[in-house]
Amino acid sequence: MAVLTGVGRARGIAAAIATGLAEDGWDLALTHWTPYDRRLGIGGGREDVTAVAEQARALGATVTTIEADLADADAPRAVLAEASAAGDVRALVMSHSESIDSGILDTSVEAWDRHFAVNSRASWLLIKHFAELLPDAPSVATTGRIVALTSDHTAFNLPYGASKGALDRLVQAAAVELGPRGVRANLVNPGPIDTGWMDDAIRAACLAETPAGRLGTPADTADLVRFLLSDRGGWISGQVLHSNGAFHVG
Secondary structure (H helix, E strand, O other), rough: OEEOOOOOOOOOOHHHHHHHHHHHHHOEEEEOOOHHHHHOOOOOOOHHHHHHHHHHHHHOOOOEEEEEEOOOHHHHHHHHHHHHHHHOOOOEEEOOOOOOOOOOOOOOHHHHHHHHHHHHHHHHHEEEEEEHHHHHHHHHHOOOOEEEEEEOOOOHEEEEEHHHHHHHHHHHHHHHOOOHHHHEEEEOOOOEOOOOOOOOHHHHHHHOOOOOOOEEHHHHHHHHHHHHEEEEOOOOOOOOOEOOOOOOOO
């Protein structure tokens, strides 16, 4: 069983991860938060989550859907409890986020706190409660896998970027602290992927900075996550992996 957060929109990265993991034989617990999807105004919600779940079931997966506001400090424990009641949880993929553009001068304290509650604190608590489900004894075999989606945003997306920076550190800490128990933990930075938020100008600007010659797709990110959760990816841990076609490298 893999717990996958942030499955709010059928065209999103998490949706592609869900169907990819189902193809690989994982059962799934999918979390979403409809009020956030509505607030963004780019689609998503319960109908999309139902559609993603049905696609995964058609591929043979057992799927549990969980609506959870990860800004609530009690939500991560409840998510892991519900998921573990449905199956043996051995993977945690964190694709959820709070993301509202603002900078140094116009970020409110409320927005700052919510970004850190969702992107950082909830991620720490999800990792903590996930680890509590795993064997406590030392192991050289891979007993659990953690993957989080991160970002290198900074200016004009300040609380999002800062909270993702905190996410990077806590996932790398998990790789070290939980590694002796067989846990592998990594971060994936997918670069700019159009999941409904880009306009023509943004697409053109991102494409101009992508030497690979095209924009990334949700499937590109899903492919890397699938590898990291596979046996072949079991020796990779503590890394921030850029899967972005060399975006903004030069």
